[in-house]
Amino acid sequence: MATYERYHCWSILLRLFHWMFALSIVFLVVTGFYISNPWTNTLLEGSASFPMATMRYIHFIAAYVFSAALAIRLFLYIFGNAQERILDILPVTRRNLNNLKMTFLQYTYLSGDHDERLGHNILAGLAYLLTFVAAVVMMLSGFFMLYPEISFWEGWGVLLFGSQQSARYLHHLLMWWFMIFAVIHIYLCIWNDCTEPEGLISSIFTGAKFKHKA
Amino acid sequence: MADNVSKTMNPQLDRRGFLKGCTMAAAALGLSEAMIPRLVEAAANAERPRVIWLHFQECTGCTESLLRASHPDLARLLLDIISLDYHETVMAAAGHQAEQNLHDTVNNHPFLLVVEGAIPTKENGIYCMIAGKTAMEILAEVAPKASAIIAIGSCATFGGVQAAAPNPTGAVGVQDLVSGKPIVNIPGCPPNPISFLGTILHYLTFNRLPVLDSLNRPLFAYGRRIHDHCERRAHFDEGRFVEQFGDEFHKLGYCLYKVGCKGPETFSNCPAVRFNDVEVWPVSVGHGCIGCTEPNFWDTMTPFYERLPMAKIPGGGIIDSADNVGKTVLGVTAAAVGIHAAVGIGKRLIKGKKEE
Numbered sequence: 261m262a263t264y265e266r267y268h269c270w271s272i273l274l275r276l277f278h279w280m281f282a283l284s285i286v287f288l289v290v291t292g293f294y295i296s297n298p299w300t301n302t303l304l305e306g307s308a309s310f311p312m313a314t315m316r317y318i319h320f321i322a323a324y325v326f327s328a329a330l331a332i333r334l335f336l337y338i339f340g341n342a343q344e345r346i347l348d349i350l351p352v353t354r355r356n357l358n359n360l361k362m363t364f365l366q367y368t369y370l371s372g373d374h375d376e377r378l379g380h381n382i383l384a385g386l387a388y389l390l391t392f393v394a395a396v397v398m399m400l401s402g403f404f405m406l407y408p409e410i411s412f413w414e415g416w417g418v419l420l421f422g423s424q425q426s427a428r429y430l431h432h433l434l435m436w437w438f439m440i441f442a443v444i445h446i447y448l449c450i451w452n453d454c455t456e457p458e459g460l461i462s463s464i465f466t467g468a469k470f471k472h473k474a
Numbered sequence: 475m476a477d478n479v480s481k482t483m484n485p486q487l488d489r490r491g492f493l494k495g496c497t498m499a500a501a502a503l504g505l506s507e508a509m510i511p512r513l514v515e516a517a518a519n520a521e522r523p524r525v526i527w528l529h530f531q532e533c534t535g536c537t538e539s540l541l542r543a544s545h546p547d548l549a550r551l552l553l554d555i556i557s558l559d560y561h562e563t564v565m566a567a568a569g570h571q572a573e574q575n576l577h578d579t580v581n582n583h584p585f586l587l588v589v590e591g592a593i594p595t596k597e598n599g600i601y602c603m604i605a606g607k608t609a610m611e612i613l614a615e616v617a618p619k620a621s622a623i624i625a626i627g628s629c630a631t632f633g634g635v636q637a638a639a640p641n642p643t644g645a646v647g648v649q650d651l652v653s654g655k656p657i658v659n660i661p662g663c664p665p666n667p668i669s670f671l672g673t674i675l676h677y678l679t680f681n682r683l684p685v686l687d688s689l690n691r692p693l694f695a696y697g698r699r700i701h702d703h704c705e706r707r708a709h710f711d712e713g714r715f716v717e718q719f720g721d722e723f724h725k726l727g728y729c730l731y732k733v734g735c736k737g738p739e740t741f742s743n744c745p746a747v748r749f750n751d752v753e754v755w756p757v758s759v760g761h762g763c764i765g766c767t768e769p770n771f772w773d774t775m776t777p778f779y780e781r782l783p784m785a786k787i788p789g790g791g792i793i794d795s796a797d798n799v800g801k802t803v804l805g806v807t808a809a810a811v812g813i814h815a816a817v818g819i820g821k822r823l824i825k826g827k828k829e830e
Contacts, residue, residue: 296781296782297732297781298713298715298731298732300713301713301714301715301717301723302712302713302714303714305712305714307712309712309713310711310712310713311712311713312710312711312712312713313711313712367814369817369818369821405739408699408741409697409698409699411687411688414687414688415688418688418689419688422769422770422774423739423768423769423770423774424738424739424740424741424768425736425739425765425768425771425774425775425783426774428738428739428782429774429782429783429796432782432796432797433785433796433799433800435800436796436799436800436803436804439800439804440803440804440807443804443807443808443811444807444811447811447814447815451814451815451818
């Protein structure tokens with residue numbers, strides 16, 4: 261009979277980040293699809309119906325939540341607890357490199373061994389870091405499109421993206437990454453929860469993980 | 475009967491037309507009507523600035539739109555306030571005499587340089603030669619001596635259609651070759667003559683160039699987004715769209731967003747200033763904006779009747795819409811997830827559950 265011990269892993273701020281990020285992405289994707297290709301057509305003129313204006317309004321509110329979530333994550337990458345800091349997930353130490361290898365072998369069913377650690381495994385941590393970078397690009401291209409006439413955004417936007425159309429294109433193409441990420445992320449969370457009884461899914465609500473007693 | 479023919483052909487600019495042109499330029503520049511006398515004074519100055527107008531890889535459409543505006547006063551006003559020493563389309567001189575004029579002005583007088591057309595750079599620029607010299611050589615000779623440079627049209631600013639992928643002649647805009655000189659970009663295919671006239675009058679009146687954005691376009695003409703000043707904007711916000719050209723919604727004048735209008739990403743004064751004094755611009759007559767004032771619009775704004783450019787699959791040489799690419803990758807991911815799960819379940823069925 262295995263015995264487990266409850267460890268505190270994720271701070272309240274990280275859990276807040278996670279759900280702000282996740283929910284804002286759902287709203288951003290749905291309204292983003294509408295803005296890109298509005299599938300309704302208001303047939304009655306003067307009907308006080310503003311579908312495009314409303315969708316854009318929701319998109320912008322969700323975008324500010326998304327940006328705030330990114331600010332939280334950036335803060336936690338630097339000042340968070342041991343599991344949340346960026347050094348914990350970079351494959352720079354021998355231990356982290358070994359974890360990356362073992363996670364890969366475990367995910368491809370080549371090995372049944374699980375390298376136990378409290379925070380993210382390195383593969384997941386790198387995927388999250390990549391998503392963080394993609395999210396920063398989404399935020400910058402979004403603000404460039406929202407405020408093209410403010411010289412700050414105009415200057416940076418033209419420097420980074422060239423033109424509004426290039427920013428729009430990149431914004432649209434990168435959106436697909438978030439959907440692909442969501443599919444992989446949710447699947448692997450369920451897979452891990454089935455494989456290792458550490459309470460991975462509940463940890464994003466409670467902040468606690470369960471590990472074998474030493 | 476009024477003699478309309480000789481009135482239209484008369485090269486003399488009357489006082490009414492002169493004041494009208496100055497007032498239009500003042501309105502385009504966003505200046506108060508109190509400033510109009512100063513503009514008029516500057517335009518009436520006997521010392522007309524010398525202008526050299528170079529044509530490179532282009533269709534002369536920018537010159538055409540300037541000279542053949544339905545309101546001929548604009549062109550007359552321009553020719554009245556500047557001394558056009560060299561302009562291949564309208565100059566009387568030809569051959570050695572024309573070259574003589576060019577060299578005389580370049581070497582002996584301060585002048586404004588206007589460039590129309592892109593400059594090919596591949597193979598030392600042999601794809602565009604005038605008087606035995608390449609466009610690159612002519613520009614390198616003339617540009618350093620100009621007091622300021624105005625690049626007119628999308629070709630001279632960003633390379634235009636010549637620079638569209640794969641850009642066989644290596645065409646570039648003026649700003650890619652000339653540095654250390656004030657450059658004003660007036661893109662458009664063609665640009666509105668008012669934007670050009672406004673820039674010239676601003677320079678004459680205030681002795682400096684107008685305020686520019688980070689693409690060197692004058693803010694008075696390119697500072698606002700077309701979409702935000704469009705007469706069809708209400709239809710956009712209220713979700714009324716043309717589904718395809720010629721349909722019921724098109725006849726009702728709804729928003730052209732779904733048939734590829736690039737107004738939301740294009741900066742120009744078209745909806746406010748309009749063209750040819752007959753109060754039209756593309757969107758007012760039922761065609762979406764194609765984004766001709768933006769850099770590389772032949773590459774980034776095409777297909778003109780789609781919202782977004784096609785995605786290039788690296789290596790494959792296939793182009794497809796961004797959404798089809800996204801859907802394919804998402805589908806492959808979902809399939810991979812399914813296979814992964816099936817392999818895991820299968821392995822567990824064969825080997826039995828792991829012992830805790």
